[in-house]
Amino acid sequence: MPTTTREIHLAARPVGWPEPTDFALVPTELPDPAGGQLVVRNLFMSVDPYMRPKMNDVKSYTPPYELGKPLYGGAVGEVVESRVDGFVPGDLVLHGLGWREHALLDASGARKLEQIAGVAVSHYLGALGSTGLTAYVGLLDMAEFRAGDTVFVSGAAGAVGTMAGQIARLRGAKRVIGSAGSAEKVAHLTEKLGFDAAFNYRDGHLFRQLADAAPDGIEVYFDNVGGDHLEAAIGVLNVRGRVAMCGSVSQYNATEPPPGPRNLSLAVGKRLSLRGFIVTDHYARFPDMIREVGGWLRNGDLVVAETIVDGGLDKAVDAFLGMLRGDNTGKAVVRLS
Amino acid sequence: MPTTTREIHLAARPVGWPEPTDFALVPTELPDPAGGQLVVRNLFMSVDPYMRPKMNDVKSYTPPYELGKPLYGGAVGEVVESRVDGFVPGDLVLHGLGWREHALLDASGARKLEQIAGVAVSHYLGALGSTGLTAYVGLLDMAEFRAGDTVFVSGAAGAVGTMAGQIARLRGAKRVIGSAGSAEKVAHLTEKLGFDAAFNYRDGHLFRQLADAAPDGIEVYFDNVGGDHLEAAIGVLNVRGRVAMCGSVSQYNATEPPPGPRNLSLAVGKRLSLRGFIVTDHYARFPDMIREVGGWLRNGDLVVAETIVDGGLDKAVDAFLGMLRGDNTGKAVVRLS
Numbered sequence: 001m002p003t004t005t006r007e008i009h010l011a012a013r014p015v016g017w018p019e020p021t022d023f024a025l026v027p028t029e030l031p032d033p034a035g036g037q038l039v040v041r042n043l044f045m046s047v048d049p050y051m052r053p054k055m056n057d058v059k060s061y062t063p064p065y066e067l068g069k070p071l072y073g074g075a076v077g078e079v080v081e082s083r084v085d086g087f088v089p090g091d092l093v094l095h096g097l098g099w100r101e102h103a104l105l106d107a108s109g110a111r112k113l114e115q116i117a118g119v120a121v122s123h124y125l126g127a128l129g130s131t132g133l134t135a136y137v138g139l140l141d142m143a144e145f146r147a148g149d150t151v152f153v154s155g156a157a158g159a160v161g162t163m164a165g166q167i168a169r170l171r172g173a174k175r176v177i178g179s180a181g182s183a184e185k186v187a188h189l190t191e192k193l194g195f196d197a198a199f200n201y202r203d204g205h206l207f208r209q210l211a212d213a214a215p216d217g218i219e220v221y222f223d224n225v226g227g228d229h230l231e232a233a234i235g236v237l238n239v240r241g242r243v244a245m246c247g248s249v250s251q252y253n254a255t256e257p258p259p260g261p262r263n264l265s266l267a268v269g270k271r272l273s274l275r276g277f278i279v280t281d282h283y284a285r286f287p288d289m290i291r292e293v294g295g296w297l298r299n300g301d302l303v304v305a306e307t308i309v310d311g312g313l314d315k316a317v318d319a320f321l322g323m324l325r326g327d328n329t330g331k332a333v334v335r336l337s
Numbered sequence: 338m339p340t341t342t343r344e345i346h347l348a349a350r351p352v353g354w355p356e357p358t359d360f361a362l363v364p365t366e367l368p369d370p371a372g373g374q375l376v377v378r379n380l381f382m383s384v385d386p387y388m389r390p391k392m393n394d395v396k397s398y399t400p401p402y403e404l405g406k407p408l409y410g411g412a413v414g415e416v417v418e419s420r421v422d423g424f425v426p427g428d429l430v431l432h433g434l435g436w437r438e439h440a441l442l443d444a445s446g447a448r449k450l451e452q453i454a455g456v457a458v459s460h461y462l463g464a465l466g467s468t469g470l471t472a473y474v475g476l477l478d479m480a481e482f483r484a485g486d487t488v489f490v491s492g493a494a495g496a497v498g499t500m501a502g503q504i505a506r507l508r509g510a511k512r513v514i515g516s517a518g519s520a521e522k523v524a525h526l527t528e529k530l531g532f533d534a535a536f537n538y539r540d541g542h543l544f545r546q547l548a549d550a551a552p553d554g555i556e557v558y559f560d561n562v563g564g565d566h567l568e569a570a571i572g573v574l575n576v577r578g579r580v581a582m583c584g585s586v587s588q589y590n591a592t593e594p595p596p597g598p599r600n601l602s603l604a605v606g607k608r609l610s611l612r613g614f615i616v617t618d619h620y621a622r623f624p625d626m627i628r629e630v631g632g633w634l635r636n637g638d639l640v641v642a643e644t645i646v647d648g649g650l651d652k653a654v655d656a657f658l659g660m661l662r663g664d665n666t667g668k669a670v671v672r673l674s
Contacts, residue, residue: 061576061606226602239398248602260597265563265585267613269398274611276604 001039001081005030006313007070007100014055017253018324022055023317026070030102032081037106038093039081042336044308045098046074046125047320048159049224052252061278071099074125076113077337087112094124101313101336118298120306126159126331127297127304128290134279135163135222136289138244140171141282142275143220145242147172150214152233154178154201155224155249157185159331162193162305163293164222169194170296177213179206179229181326188329193303207232220244226251231261237272245276253324305330312336338376338418342367343650344407344437351392353592355661359392360654363407367439369418374443375430376418379673381645382435383411383462384657385496386561389589398615408436411462413450414674424449431461438650438673455635457643463496463668464634464641465627471616472500472559473626475581477508478619479612480557482579484509487551489570491515491538492561492586494522496668499530499642500630501559506531507633514550516543516566518663525666530640544569557581563588568598574609582613589661642667649673 004027011024033039051073054065065071075098079091084107087093093110097103113124126132138160139145151168155161156178165176178189178198189198197213210232219241221233226248233243251258267274296302307328309319316334323332341364348361370376388410391402402408412435416428421444424430430447434440450461463469475497476482488505492498493515505513515526515535526535534550547569556578558570563585570580588595604611633639644665646656653671660669 061608230601231597245602245604247605251602257599260568260599260601262594262597264567264597264601265582265588267582267611268584269615270613271398271615271618272611272613274604274609276607276609278606278608281608 001030001032002102003030004028005100005102008313008316009070010055010065010067013057013067014052014253016255018052018055018321020317020321023071025313031104033083033104035083037083037104038079038087038110040075040077040093040095040097040103040105040110041080042075042077042098042101042103044076044122044125044333044335045316046129046131047316047323047332047334048073048131049247049249049252049324051320052324072096073098074130075103075336076121076124077103092121094129099313099316116294116298119294120304122306122308122331122333122335123297123304125333126306127163127293127302130279131159131331132163132293133282133286133289134160134246135167136293137279137282137285138222138246138277139164139167139220141285142244142277143222143242145171145173145220148174149219150175150177150216151220151222152177152179152210152214152218152236153222153224154229154233155247156180156189156195156198157305157329158224158249158326159328160246161222161224162189162330165189165195166193166296166302167293168220170301175214177210177218179210179225185329188305193305201229207235211236217241222246223248225249227258231263234261234263234266234270234272237270240271241273243272243274245274249324307332309334338367338369339439340367341365342437342439345650345653346407347392347402347404350394350404351389355389355392355658357654357658360408362650368441370420370441372420374420374441375416375424375447377412377414377430377432377434377440377442377447378417379412379414379435379438379440381413381459381462381670381672382653383466384653384660384669384671385410385468386584386586386589386661388657389661409433410435411467412440412673413458413461414440429458431466436650436653453631453635456631457641459643459645459668459670459672460634460641462670463643464500464630464639467616468496468668469500469630470619470623470626471497471583472504473630474616474619474622475559475583475614476501476504476557478622479581479614480559480579482508482510482557485511486556487512487514487553488557488559489514489516489547489551489555489573490559490561491566491570492584493517493526493532493535494642494666495561495586495663496665497583498559498561499526499667502526502532503530503633503639504630505557507638512551514547514555516547516562522666525642530642538566544572548573554578559583560585562586564595568600571598571600571603571607571609574607577608578610580609580611582611586661644669646671
């Protein structure tokens with residue numbers, strides 16, 4: 001077992017868009033595990049939008065990252081040393097100590113993974129991980145999706161968006177519409193992932209593009225973006241429409257509060273519901289999601305969209321910044337080993 | 338039976354705040370009832386915020402009022418002629434043809450009222466009518482109020498607000514907070530209606546006043562106002578807080594869309610739900626509301642707040658304009674006879 005490893009620290013709190021200098025790659029000791037602990041060699045780590053607001057020094061639903069301390073987040077890795085019954089070297093585990101090459105952690109923070117044929121290890125960070133669960137819970141439980149609904153997903157080419165749109169399709173949506181930030185992503189949505197319509201919000205006229213894509217309105221809006229997308233969606237939502245509020249990636253780097261949806265009062269007459277949620281409240285739905293999404297994966301009904309950044313931990317900050325810019329299609333992960 | 342009567346027509350569609358010249362008091366024939374019809378002498382008519390947006394020529398959840406035609410809305414009256422089995426002169430009925438001294442209507446549009454000791458006739462337009470049902474459904478079904486919740490009601494001195502705050506108190510709220518537009522209303526809320534705290538939003542610093550009144554945050558926000566009140570409420574809502582979106586009286590006379598709540602993205606981390614609703618979808622809850630609210634009325638636990646405008650139909654437009662300005666405390670009704 002190695003005695004040193006490397007990890008990425010938050011060197012400065014970003015103001016607006018993060019800069020590479022806000023991060024530091026730091027060599028560090030790797031102590032021997034105590035009783036009840038594992039050492040894991042990380043194979044893949046996740047870079048996610050939620051990590052950006054955690055870099056601000058503000059009280060939120062989870063504590064902020066600490067300055068001068070390592071970042072953390074979803075990772076999969078291989079046990080290299082175990083002082084826990086039931087874990088042996090070679091076991092594959094999912095855990096929350098990404099942003100480092102090796103993780104020393106209590107066994108309670110690790111979930112052992114079964115390798116499923118046709119399911120890549122990295123998918124446990126995406127389609128079969130928190131990302132898939134976010135899409136599943138948001139669509140089915142928060143937005144109360146029903147077969148026959150027309151669904152609009154913003155940030156549709158992102159990690160959660162690619163899953164939400166496909167789950168809607170596989171669950172019998174009448175029509176699935178996505179917005180994304182480039183022509184390539186739009187093509188990916190309609191040609192590879194089975195979206196019925198998609199558009200590039202950077203082309204402008206957001207409301208017009210959405211209204212054209214949804215001539216009969218929509219029942220469900222899966223909101224990954226916030227801001228003007230939510231306003232456009234409220235405009236086309238039909239009576240008793242439902243919004244799952246999953247994130248506001250358009251706002252995470254804003255230094256001024258963005259305008260709210262000016263048409264929110266339409267929610268009264270349209271009887272809309274809007275529900276915000278955080279996936280960590282919904283881990284009880286993991287088995288349902290794994291069963292259903294796992295089945296679609298095995299059958300080839302669901303296409304995993306994934307952007308793997310190679311180059312190890314040295315590339316993790318670039319991968320994170322690229323994800324914030326929207327360079328990725330689907331889940332963005334960094335191959336660490 | 339009289340052969341003529343008077344009614345109020347929409348003479349012009351208001352732009353911004355309505356003017357008296359937007360209305361016309363018109364004498365009209367009162368035909369004999371056909372089979373299945375009643376003639377009702379109206380005793381009280383309701384003036385309500387929802388009537389203002391119905392004066393605009395825009396598609397909404399109900400059709401707009403027609404130009405040059407009579408307005409309509411809730412009224413209680415006494416049957417003066419009946420060609421319907423089961424209705425006789427002298428019966429008291431609730432119906433939807435206010436804004437006129439006599440109503441000719443199909444019996445299907447009338448509900449016969451039982452006079453309950455201690456319940457004034459006008460209360461069937463307020464506490465025991467659609468107003469009471471709006472408060473009941475909004476608080477209990479939309480905002481899923483539970484005993485122990487702290488509740489904030491905006492427009493708290495209005496028809497729905499006075500009821501929503503009291504239902505919360507009687508159902509075991511930890512703390513009931515109201516906002517209103519004058520010092521007199523604020524005093525009425527805390528001294529007469531049992532609100533734990535209230536403030537005058539016209540004093541400014543809306544968020545500060547609300548945060549001071551709710552040092553431990555709130556679980557439920559009953560929104561009668563929209564706009565900046567909703568933004569302030571989102572700021573103090575606790576995790577898993579719930580908003581019943583009942584109306585946006587602050588916006589009904591606006592000619593520009595008002596800003597939306599800039600902090601709506603907090604709904605994600607706070608797991609907020611916001612639900613718009615229209616009382617007409619919830620008439621199935623009338624019996625529950627009548628039973629529970631009627632009981633509180635009989636016991637004297639619930640104080641009916643009511644502003645009765647005397648002077649007959651000639652004063653109806655003044656009463657409506659006064660209600661829009663917030664002159665009323667509680668339910669605003671016009672005594673017609």
